Amino acid sequence: MVPLSDLLIWSLAGVIFGSLISWIPGFHIFNIMALLVAVFGVGELMPVQAFPFFAIGAIVAYAYVSAISSVYFSVADESAVFLLFPTQRYLLLGRGHEAVLLYLIGAVAGTLFLVLGALFIFPRVLPPIYQATSPYITYFLVAIVVFMFMSEWPKEGDRGRTPGERLWLAWRQILGGILVFFLSGLLGFIVMNTNLLPTTSAYTRLTPMFIGFFGMSWVLLNILSNPPMLEQVPDDRVESSLYNTLKASFGGALGGTIAAVYPIITGGMGALVAGHMTSQRGDDAFIISQGVNRVIYYVGAFTLLFLPQLRLTRGAAAWLVSSIYTPKSYAEYLAAIGVILLSAGISFLFTYYLSRFIANSFNVVHIKKLSYVVAVTLVVISYLLTGPMGLAVLFVSTAIGLMAAAFNTRRSYCLGGLILPVLISMTGHTGYFMHLLGLG
Amino acid sequence: MRGFTHYISGLAAATFFGALVGDLRLGILIPVIAAAAAYFPDFVDFKFGKFLARRDYEIDPAPWDEKKHYAPKLVKVSELSEKNRYQFFAIEGMVEEILARGSGKVSYKVLREDGGEETVTETYNSIVFTLNDGTGKITVEAFGDDYEFFEEEFGRIEGGKRLLVFGYVDLEEDGSLKLVVSDAPHPQGIAETIARAIEEAYREGERIVKIHNIRLPGDVYRRFWVHPDPPKREVRVEMGPIVTPGGVAIGGDVPEYRKYGVAKVSVPFIKTYPKPTRIDSFSGPEIAFRRAEFKGKTVVKDRFLPWHHGFSHSLTMGMIIGLVVFAFFRLIGYEHATELALASMIGQWLHVFEDQLGFMGSNLLPPLTKDVVPGFKLGESGSGLTNFSTAWLMIAFMIWNFNRFTDPRPIPISDAKLLLLLAWPSVIGFGIAIAKSFRLRKEISELMDYYTNLEAFEEMEEVGGI
Numbered sequence: 001m002v003p004l005s006d007l008l009i010w011s012l013a014g015v016i017f018g019s020l021i022s023w024i025p026g027f028h029i030f031n032i033m034a035l036l037v038a039v040f041g042v043g044e045l046m047p048v049q050a051f052p053f054f055a056i057g058a059i060v061a062y063a064y065v066s067a068i069s070s071v072y073f074s075v076a077d078e079s080a081v082f083l084l085f086p087t088q089r090y091l092l093l094g095r096g097h098e099a100v101l102l103y104l105i106g107a108v109a110g111t112l113f114l115v116l117g118a119l120f121i122f123p124r125v126l127p128p129i130y131q132a133t134s135p136y137i138t139y140f141l142v143a144i145v146v147f148m149f150m151s152e153w154p155k156e157g158d159r160g161r162t163p164g165e166r167l168w169l170a171w172r173q174i175l176g177g178i179l180v181f182f183l184s185g186l187l188g189f190i191v192m193n194t195n196l197l198p199t200t201s202a203y204t205r206l207t208p209m210f211i212g213f214f215g216m217s218w219v220l221l222n223i224l225s226n227p228p229m230l231e232q233v234p235d236d237r238v239e240s241s242l243y244n245t246l247k248a249s250f251g252g253a254l255g256g257t258i259a260a261v262y263p264i265i266t267g268g269m270g271a272l273v274a275g276h277m278t279s280q281r282g283d284d285a286f287i288i289s290q291g292v293n294r295v296i297y298y299v300g301a302f303t304l305l306f307l308p309q310l311r312l313t314r315g316a317a318a319w320l321v322s323s324i325y326t327p328k329s330y331a332e333y334l335a336a337i338g339v340i341l342l343s344a345g346i347s348f349l350f351t352y353y354l355s356r357f358i359a360n361s362f363n364v365v366h367i368k369k370l371s372y373v374v375a376v377t378l379v380v381i382s383y384l385l386t387g388p389m390g391l392a393v394l395f396v397s398t399a400i401g402l403m404a405a406a407f408n409t410r411r412s413y414c415l416g417g418l419i420l421p422v423l424i425s426m427t428g429h430t431g432y433f434m435h436l437l438g439l440g
Numbered sequence: 441m442r443g444f445t446h447y448i449s450g451l452a453a454a455t456f457f458g459a460l461v462g463d464l465r466l467g468i469l470i471p472v473i474a475a476a477a478a479y480f481p482d483f484v485d486f487k488f489g490k491f492l493a494r495r496d497y498e499i500d501p502a503p504w505d506e507k508k509h510y511a512p513k514l515v516k517v518s519e520l521s522e523k524n525r526y527q528f529f530a531i532e533g534m535v536e537e538i539l540a541r542g543s544g545k546v547s548y549k550v551l552r553e554d555g556g557e558e559t560v561t562e563t564y565n566s567i568v569f570t571l572n573d574g575t576g577k578i579t580v581e582a583f584g585d586d587y588e589f590f591e592e593e594f595g596r597i598e599g600g601k602r603l604l605v606f607g608y609v610d611l612e613e614d615g616s617l618k619l620v621v622s623d624a625p626h627p628q629g630i631a632e633t634i635a636r637a638i639e640e641a642y643r644e645g646e647r648i649v650k651i652h653n654i655r656l657p658g659d660v661y662r663r664f665w666v667h668p669d670p671p672k673r674e675v676r677v678e679m680g681p682i683v684t685p686g687g688v689a690i691g692g693d694v695p696e697y698r699k700y701g702v703a704k705v706s707v708p709f710i711k712t713y714p715k716p717t718r719i720d721s722f723s724g725p726e727i728a729f730r731r732a733e734f735k736g737k738t739v740v741k742d743r744f745l746p747w748h749h750g751f752s753h754s755l756t757m758g759m760i761i762g763l764v765v766f767a768f769f770r771l772i773g774y775e776h777a778t779e780l781a782l783a784s785m786i787g788q789w790l791h792v793f794e795d796q797l798g799f800m801g802s803n804l805l806p807p808l809t810k811d812v813v814p815g816f817k818l819g820e821s822g823s824g825l826t827n828f829s830t831a832w833l834m835i836a837f838m839i840w841n842f843n844r845f846t847d848p849r850p851i852p853i854s855d856a857k858l859l860l861l862l863a864w865p866s867v868i869g870f871g872i873a874i875a876k877s878f879r880l881r882k883e884i885s886e887l888m889d890y891y892t893n894l895e896a897f898e899e900m901e902e903v904g905g906i
Binding site for chain 1 (some may be wrong): 442443444445447448451464465467469471472475476479483486487488490491492493500504509650652658659660684685686687688690722723724822823824827828831832838839842843846850851
């Protein structure tokens, strides 16, 4: 283990690095870290043993600071998308800062859950539960996917003139979701199983696809919808109740834990499951639970890399770090928990003051202009990581991401890009599908 | 219960069969059928039944603009008729003539918290003018708080000015149409239609009413409450604030003078759930009003979402699902078709049982049973406590079964001890839910006793009504 002073320095460097890039819309800490490693390497810039602590600082910062981009820089005019996220509604009502504060409440609750869990529960409970359930991960995964399809709530159909028209309007949206899932899956299957992208991009071959699904498509929606930049109220005031906060925190922690522990199950899928289990309702509760969920999903998943009895590699950052150095001792596990607390404190303050600053000067730079800059940056990142074919993948995945918005379905259907090829692989059918697609 | 609670019950049901758990361990994922079977009743009702169900009355207080999918719909004057009374629309046109401008006093009745009425008198400013949109002209009236907003938005109204006016359609004393400036429909139209449906149900047997919600720009909704009040023999509708889909009120309360709609009902009716029906985001409800016998008297009873909890939610359907699953999987040669069929049937039965814990109840064994068996009223379908307790219990069962059917056992403790360690949160949750349900059950019981002795029923008997 590196000396404590070095550990602190590199952790702080991680927090600062994460904070500086995580507020930019479309940027994801995993992509940027991969870019950093690809361009600069690790061993020369920092000791390899320090890299996990740098990463944990950056990931904590991302879990906190990304609230800024999701609240302030992903607005869309209501004519462009049917259903707005709660954070977008808060922004359109001039209450963006309140949404950030609600998120921060959740993030702090998530940090406390995580730290207490990591100290007292995870080491004792997780290993046996994981051992008993891990052979059935495919069952859970396919069950969640089937539930996503079966439970899609038809947002249209009520006002059709005839029963037939009502049924068609409802099913148009459901079928659109299924189409998005399978198109994403097809793209993911090709990206994962062919040499479409260069072998030098082994760790980042999914990056352009995910940038397209969730980053670029969102940024393009910002540009197309040209949303109004409404004056924001920077008051430190939130409307919620203790009951809602506790219920949302519990639900968020549950969803985040499921997503952190089990592979392929993402934060959104975990939130879907936990939201149903705890019957959550209310925008305030939703935003709080998102804060809890994202901290536990991102940071918790990465922390499992440090857990000596389990040492699970969950998430792109954990795979990236473990390819360079895997922490081994209980001392490193405890140090990681300390770094989480320290990083959370710094990230909290950074997010809070940045939110106040942005709320006060929200309409200085129009989101459309910012979105152009981000779009170009995302293209550059994709190119640097995966070359010209990466740009082709980016183009296709962006189109699929936009299709989800056009069909008015869950954007999480784009996770088919990850889930479908993994399911095919887990059930041993990769060769069959390669043959079916004429790829091998 | 929420959909996932049912679904996870099906997932858990499959794990009680060692053969199916063995298949799962081998990567054979067919047992997920049991979870789909457990969710099947809601899938059928909400993806098909809801859209195919009959609607005798369709109440749409604020029709959508067909392109934007929110209200108010931009209409031409020539498209409006008496049928649109109280509905919320937008009209774009030119001010043709100012008919009146001034101030006065207006009196209106408001409902107090205790349900009593109170007459309020206020001074107001107003303007009345004609608006011509090229297809015809209509009188536009703005007064009170709406006048203040109107003037703020458009400045002083003069002839020749182009305006986009929002408001609800009403009738002048001479029967001609007018548009009353407002930011919501008038609730009177909703109340009158429901009252008419109840009266018709009393005569004809059944009327199903679909009430649409009110979606406004920005993905927000105007909340309103429908409260059929049997003791007073009236239907009350209250227009509420603007809320987000998550239910957070963001202001936009309507003025008192157009907040309430009250319509008298001339026949006896009872309401089976003590709270008013709230309508805001997602979609509006369907309510069936059915003639029924209650304590020897003919009344009209309400049933929320009449297409829900029918045959799909019966034990009979569970048996059919089991047979179909067995036949299909036996046909395709699945070795454990019998276990899968049993798991699917049990999953669907668990759904029926879990819903029976709530209010609506189900027709449990059609065709042997003809009507719904009332629920146990342990908690509302959206109750976080009962949903979590049930879902957690199912997770506990899954872990327990996975452990039981694995050799050597990953968690090397006795079955009883492990189940106890896993299931205690559910035991506590159910305990709290049962304790809380006593109060609500008492409230409903008192309401039903009250109906039994309702003076209004007796008065009707005296005049030969019942």
